[in-house]
Amino acid sequence: MSEILLTGFEPFGGDPRNPSSEACSMLDGEVVAGHRVRALCLPTAFKVAALKLLRQMARQRPALVIATGLAVGRAEITPERFALNFADARIPDNRGRQPRAKVLVRGAPLAYASTLPVDRIVARLHAAGIPATPSLSAGAFVCNELFFRLRHATETTSLRVGFIHVPYASEHVVVRPGTPSLPLAMIAQALRLAVQTSLE
Numbered sequence: 777m778s779e780i781l782l783t784g785f786e787p788f789g790g791d792p793r794n795p796s797s798e799a800c801s802m803l804d805g806e807v808v809a810g811h812r813v814r815a816l817c818l819p820t821a822f823k824v825a826a827l828k829l830l831r832q833m834a835r836q837r838p839a840l841v842i843a844t845g846l847a848v849g850r851a852e853i854t855p856e857r858f859a860l861n862f863a864d865a866r867i868p869d870n871r872g873r874q875p876r877a878k879v880l881v882r883g884a885p886l887a888y889a890s891t892l893p894v895d896r897i898v899a900r901l902h903a904a905g906i907p908a909t910p911s912l913s914a915g916a917f918v919c920n921e922l923f924f925r926l927r928h929a930t931e932t933t934s935l936r937v938g939f940i941h942v943p944y945a946s947e948h949v950v951v952r953p954g955t956p957s958l959p960l961a962m963i964a965q966a967l968r969l970a971v972q973t974s975l976e
C-alpha cells in the first residue's frame with residue numbers, strides 16, 4: 777500500500793509539548809483514501825530536521841508529504857502558501873543554533889509555492905467547522921527552513937508537498953493561559969482532511 781508521510785516537531789522554545797507531532801502520531805498507521813499514514817517527529821533544529829525528513833522520504837517513497845509545526849498565537853489551522861529562502865531566528869533552535877538574516881540555499885529561488893491545494897484544504901476545513909485560513913509564509917525559523925528544503929528537493933518531481941502550521945492545543949494551554957488553541961482531536965481531524973483533499 778502506498779504511504780503518506782506526515783511530520784510534526786518536537787517541543788521547542790521552553791514549551792513542554794508540541795501539538796504538531798502529537799496530532800500526527802494520532803494518525804500514524806491510519807489508512808486515508810487508500811494510503812497508509814506514517815507519522816515522523818522531527819527535531820526542532822536547523823538542517824537536522826530537513827536531513828531526517830529527506831532521508832525518510834528516500835527510504836519510504838511516500839505519495840504525499842505534509843509537514844506540520846506549531847505556530848504559537850495563531851488561532852486557526854494555517855496551510856502555508858510559500859516557503860522562503862531565508863532564515864532569521866528570534867530564538868535559538870533546540871541545538872543552540874540561531875541563524876540571523878541568512879539565505880538558506882544560495883542560487884535557489886527566493887521562494888517556492890506549496891504544491892498542496894491550499895485553498896481547497898481551507899474550504900474543506902471550513903465545511904467541517906474547523907477554523908482555517910491560508911497563511912502567506914511559515915516565518916523564518918525551523919518550520920520555514922524545513923518547508924523550503926523540502927520544496928527545493930522536490931522541485932523537479934511531481935510529488936505534492938507542503939506545510940501546515942497548527943495552533944496550540946487546548947489540552948496544553950494550561951502552560952500558556954490565554955493563548956489561542958484548538959482541541960488536539962480537531963487538529964488531527966484537520967490533518968486527516970488535508971491529506972484527503974491533497975490526494976483528490
Ligand code: PCA
Pocket residue numbers: 785786788794796820844845846847914915917918919920
Ligand atoms: N514550530 C516552529 C519550529 C517547530 C515548530 O513546531 C516554527 O514555526 O518554525
